[in-house]
Amino acid sequence: MALRVYNTLSRRKEEFRPLHEGFVGIYVCGPTVYDHPHIGHAKSYISFDVVVRYLRHLGYRVRYVQNITDVGHLTDNADQGEDKIEKRAAAERLEPMELVEIYMRSYFEDMDALGNLRPDISPRASGHIPEQIELVKVLLDKGYAYEVGGSVYFSVEKFGGYGKLSGRRFQEQWEAVRIAPNPEKRHPADFALWKRAEPGHILRWPSPWGWGYPGWHLECSAMSMKYLGETLDIHGGGMENIFPHHECEIAQSEAATGKPFVRYWMHNNMVTVEGTKMGKSLGNFVTIKEALKSYSPMALRLFVLGSHYRSPVDYTEEAMRAAQRGWERLNRAVQMVKERIRYAPDGPEDRELSEAVRRCERDFSEAMDDDFNTPGALGALFELTREVLAGLESGTPSRTTLKKVEDLYSRLAGGVLGFRFEEEGGGREEELLDLLVEVRAELRRAKNWELADRIRERLRELGIALEDRPEGTVWRRYS
């Protein structure tokens, strides 16, 4: 079966065929780095991380580009607003580039923790001002843009396809939107390609039209085409960017090149918190760092992948607890398989388990091929997990079989879904715990239950669980 991808442009699932066979160029709208990333970023970037991982799993050579927006955009469409980065930098008494550096590092730190692969290129808008100016020049030359007093605007009336992504017929509807018209614009829907820097604006660059800074849609067009060519295979981002951001990107790019800008537009849905929208302006967003104080990074990853990328997901304590427990179960199963491989008997494959492995692989692929259906893929993995644990319980699967199971977990759960399975502990602490367990075993042999239980209780308070299994005592950290 072939991979099918939902394309926002056609509003249907389409068979995926990249422009050049075997190679995929993907561009995902990255963060504006003026604050710590929140769980909305987690959903978006985990989703696209899995898209990239799965494409590689299918054998594609993927170039994954995700920008860093470090040039502030205006906070409102009437072009009077403040620059978010400048505003925040002033509030924190930092150089704008200093601020950007802090939050960019914070962003990568969180993405690393969540197990997302680094993009192949993380271009920064501030480092691509010449490319953006070039693009504006082309649009002026071709008559799609006009200059007014040091600012350059894109003329939407000159570009026939404006509105094709978002389904908006801007001519009739624009009247309904009450925004103060900018007198410089010929049509209210025209958007800025380049803005004149008003006095006091710190982030600014020289251009043929004087000192200024790029318009807020320009960087993505300039940088994506620079690194991926004039037609991208996939362009991804959050749904809220469909209009105006992506609509404007299409207009700019296609007007400049005369070629289709993107073959597949992919948009992920939003995260709500306890049922309500999470927005920067609402101030109710949960940062990833906060979430990770209560839940493990892999639990957050499981939470995100537990619903489809095009579905909204509600962040609640209950849902996160469920994800945490689910993750622990999966991780534990993998650890148990690894442990058992060490002393598993040689022998032929066990039919039932091998069959379960095959079934899992098939169901997993089927789900992923259907527009990256990660909840379905997880279902396949958990079904296997149940059978694996039952197999370990009731018999002694051969080493060959267990290796197949381990390999499957490693390729699908690890490689494709990006889970990081970890053994607990390490170093001095581990040795001390082993010692305690040993001493406690003596106590238990002597039937000194009181002291044995006290050790277990005290360790539990410290976040270490002791489990007296038939084959011996093991310890693990819980959380």
Next chain:
RNA sequence: GGCGGCAUAGCCAAGGGGUAAGGCGGAGGACUGCAAAUCCUCUAUUCCCCGGUUCGAGUCCGGGUGCCGCCUCCA
């Protein structure tokens, strides 16, 4: 007002004409000194409502209702 999406068990969530995946939680049992972990069994006659098409409808069509997103920065 315009555009788009979603409604499936206590909670989360797949499925999308052929008789309801999976996770969490809950109940009972096995194992255990007791716990924990693990295993086994059970936990939706039914998919927001009303009509229709069909031998057959969560699944398709029409009409409601409710929730959400976008139309101003946001992943």
